[in-house]
Amino acid sequence: LAGAGGDGGGNNEVQWCFLQVKGAIDEDVAEADIISTVEFNYTGDLLATGDKGGRVVIFQREQETKSRPLCRGEYNVYSTFQSHEPEFDYLKSLEIEEKINKIRWLPQQNAAHFLLSTNDKTIKLWKISERDKRAEGYNLKDEDGRLREPFRVTELRVPTLKPMDLMVEASPRRTFANAHTYHINSISVNSDYATYLSADDLRINLWHLEVTNRSFNIVDIKPANMEELTEVITAAEFHPHHCNVFVYSSSKGTIRLCDMRSAALCDQHSKFFEEPEDPSSRSFFSEIISSISDVKFSHSGRYMMTRDYLSVKVWDLNMENKPVETYQVHEYLRSKLCSLYENDCIFDKFECCWNGSDSTIMTGSYNNFFRTFERGSRRDATLEASRESSKPRAVLKPRKVCTSGKRKKDEITVDSLDFNKKILHTAWHPMENIIAVAATNNLYLFQEKVN
């Protein structure tokens, strides 16, 4: 039927419903409980979170069953473990936080699941495996593990496998340490599924997943004289299909695309992406707010998206001189930069993500608001992750920040925004419209409204 749907195109805006919220409702949030990373795996069946306390919690999507038809899509705890512990480097007098900076899943190749988790200095490969059978009928020990008396063993029997309650075990398989002098901000698994990169403020290293005692340095921007330091690496990612290509972003708002086939040390970029700035509009804040906090390739590999303090930009890999799309996240903050600098909020690092079809992008803001931008229709929405709108299947109401004098009903003024409620980490299911939003110590899950 032509013209079905309200706006004549049949392409209605996604409406989001509350699905679940994880975490405590404490007034006093312990620092360790602050979520620091969120990541779906390749199928979207698993969702991993890391926190400042160095712990990883993995949720698994429930399968729809006849007995629980309404529970389709719910995520429940699958496994949890302590990934990193606090350390003190006595040689350098350096405290190393256990905070998990990033988690990246490996594509699944057998029954077990693998993920990489990293803190400031060390990357670990974790294997998460299920055990639902155990062997019974051993010859040399009895059922509770005690050794049997040798004279009691009168016949030989073959142990049999019996079902048991599902047990999910996480074990560290590799520890990739001592390769970073500065603080690791990114890890990215290569499309060859054999290597990955890790990036710190000044260097990027390439690792092989099987080799922990050696890594190759592929980018080094450390100046000979540290007094000459003008920019740092803020994020890095491998291209989703071309295993020789990666990008890294800087604190000056630039992105460099590098090709590992052109040189062993990729200090020379293949492409340099920068939007020209009007010199007359430059201020003390210009460089700080242009610093890129996240860079993500689209699933198609044709575009990449960058997040700076006030906006999200989509770049066509074939056009270096400017982005193809720019979306304002919270432009009203431009007139608050002085106080945002004083309370350090101007240095907050927001992440961004694509939906599975690359048609929509999402990023967080303050007051537990997060924003979605539909690229084709240019429709944008401001939504809130709050306990108030957390009733099962409740549809999220769009929020609006009042920027002019007169505040309408239900609008919120810029001055009443809570800058301690930051949404820095969000993730979008790789194929479906399910999103995970980390609001300090709580994880919200929202699902598309199905009529």
Place this chain on the structure above:
Amino acid sequence: MEDKVLSPEKAEEAKLKARYPHLGQKPGGSDFLRKRLQKGQKYFDSGDYNMAKAKMKNKQLPTAAPDKTEVTGDHIPTPQDLPQRKPSLVASKLAG
């Protein structure tokens, strides 16, 4: 005198410079970049500590005020000043 309409960003810059007149005048790379690279740096030198203890003999070493987190000046850091290595933590409340 001409009326100049300041952009909101430049107006904020003027506000900041009024509060902190010496901001941004230090040479050799930006302050915030250096602060970022030095994250996690603590100051404890066992040599300094033991020398200071020996000089003082029976007197107590001046300890930092309980609320101070930065170690500065003549104060010699003691093992008590160092943040304690936290014990292995309880399970995440997300898993509860």
